[in-house]
Amino acid sequence: MLKKLFILVLVIIAVLLLFGFMKKIKQKQPTPISTPPSATIGFGDYDFSLQYDGSVRKYLVHIPKSYDKNKTTPLILAFHGGMGTAEIMAENYDLIPKSDKEGFIVAFPNGASKFPSGKFATWNAGNCCGYAIKSDSDDVGFVKAIIEDIKKKVNIGKIFATGMSNGGMLSYRLACEMSDTFAAIAAVSGTDNYNGCNPKQPISIMHIHGLKDDHVLFYGGCGPACVVGPETEFVSVPDTISRWVNRNNCNVNPQRVVVNENTYYDLYSKCDGDVQVKLYVVEDGGHSWPGAKKAPNPLEKSASSQAISATDEIWNFFKNSLSK
Numbered sequence: 001m002l003k004k005l006f007i008l009v010l011v012i013i014a015v016l017l018l019f020g021f022m023k024k025i026k027q028k029q030p031t032p033i034s035t036p037p038s039a040t041i042g043f044g045d046y047d048f049s050l051q052y053d054g055s056v057r058k059y060l061v062h063i064p065k066s067y068d069k070n071k072t073t074p075l076i077l078a079f080h081g082g083m084g085t086a087e088i089m090a091e092n093y094d095l096i097p098k099s100d101k102e103g104f105i106v107a108f109p110n111g112a113s114k115f116p117s118g119k120f121a122t123w124n125a126g127n128c129c130g131y132a133i134k135s136d137s138d139d140v141g142f143v144k145a146i147i148e149d150i151k152k153k154v155n156i157g158k159i160f161a162t163g164m165s166n167g168g169m170l171s172y173r174l175a176c177e178m179s180d181t182f183a184a185i186a187a188v189s190g191t192d193n194y195n196g197c198n199p200k201q202p203i204s205i206m207h208i209h210g211l212k213d214d215h216v217l218f219y220g221g222c223g224p225a226c227v228v229g230p231e232t233e234f235v236s237v238p239d240t241i242s243r244w245v246n247r248n249n250c251n252v253n254p255q256r257v258v259v260n261e262n263t264y265y266d267l268y269s270k271c272d273g274d275v276q277v278k279l280y281v282v283e284d285g286g287h288s289w290p291g292a293k294k295a296p297n298p299l300e301k302s303a304s305s306q307a308i309s310a311t312d313e314i315w316n317f318f319k320n321s322l323s324k
Helices: 002-028 086-092 095-102 130-134 139-151 166-177 237-247 310-322
Strands: 044-052 055-063 073-079 105-109 156-164 182-188 204-210 255-260 263-268 277-282
Touching: 044 139, 055 086, 055 095, 055 139, 073 086, 073 095, 073 139, 073 166, 073 310, 086 095, 086 105, 095 105, 095 310, 105 139, 139 156, 139 166, 156 166, 156 310, 166 182, 182 310, 204 237, 204 310, 237 263, 237 277, 277 310
Parallel strands: 073 105, 073 156, 156 182, 182 204, 204 277
Antiparallel strands: 044 055, 055 105, 255 263, 263 277
């Protein structure tokens, strides 16, 4: 009897010692800063396709030279203007050189198109535009699918959205429906035309617009450059900014800064969640991307103002969110 009791005591002691040893080993293991995806891609340019909502949709991705799979890297989704393509956005707005210089990943989704080539594509941004509206394209769902697909390939951190014209309008819709995914958005020459906006949380907003825009008029409506009659009564720039100042509960009195003789910005701060709303007004700017060398999209008939670089200002704005 005493022998059995002695053996039982030894077993209990052995189990306790083993438990303590394993606990000690577990405590010594370092906690990883981030978990790299199982399948990774490195520096370069890629063309990916997704089967989504009954159609094959594509997007392009540029990975910068500095990419390290063991560290999270910011991701920017850049949306082309109406009647454009992912290639137009990738090749003409200096986002790829900026990616290599600053070390962020940039993806260029292609909008909804009735053509197999994907050309003449548009985005369903609410009240605009084209085939995407007529076909009720689920572009928000497509964006979610892209993000999940990219996460399988690279180690991403904070996510941002920017876009030109109709692409800028989609960026606003994403701010409304995916504020818990995007850290900030920046729209160029495209206002907020999405009704029923109810963001889950505050989100930083940047808008760049030319006073001479003859398509999406600064003070609202569809200008003389609209393709076939009034596409929609575009929301004005002041109303767009007012909406987001109210949604983010910002101080309604902005700080105005004169950048140069053709540009000033209004910065709205003291917002909920420490976000910001920033409006750049380019007085000599038309319906184009300021700083671009040319206007490649058929709807961007205005020569690009060189008063500022929209690409530089957008990245500076996004970079400000990285430390928050």
